[in-house]
Amino acid sequence: MNTSRLQVNPRYFWALASLVAASLITYVFLVQGSIYYSVSANALSSLIQTKESELAVLESNFFIVSESVDINLARKLGFVDSENPVFIALNASGELVGYAGGSH
Numbered sequence: 460m461n462t463s464r465l466q467v468n469p470r471y472f473w474a475l476a477s478l479v480a481a482s483l484i485t486y487v488f489l490v491q492g493s494i495y496y497s498v499s500a501n502a503l504s505s506l507i508q509t510k511e512s513e514l515a516v517l518e519s520n521f522f523i524v525s526e527s528v529d530i531n532l533a534r535k536l537g538f539v540d541s542e543n544p545v546f547i548a549l550n551a552s553g554e555l556v557g558y559a560g561g562s563h
Contacts, residue, residue, distance in 0.1 A: 548557030 546557070546559045547555060550556045
């Protein structure tokens with residue numbers, strides 16, 4: 460049997476060993492990144508749920524308070540009706556497009 464064909468070329472051995480080491484390092488890096496982003500996503504999801512529940516409470520309080528506000532409460536707090544109401548209308552760019560009431 461020809462023994463020269465069975466001998467391993469050192470160049471091939473080190474090239475394959477380097478490839479395996481690089482693959483292992485890349486694998487560990489990618490798994491670590493996946494774990495980090497998964498934990499971050501879970502933390503953000505929990506934070507979003509907390510903020511949504513806080514927002515729901517604030518919206519509920521707003522609707523309760525807004526239902527209790529009327530013209531009588533406004534007058535009780537010191538607001539008075541205007542004697543000369545003025546109505547203006549602005550377009551999207553803020554230019555005056557309509558004016559009614561008051562002196563011209």
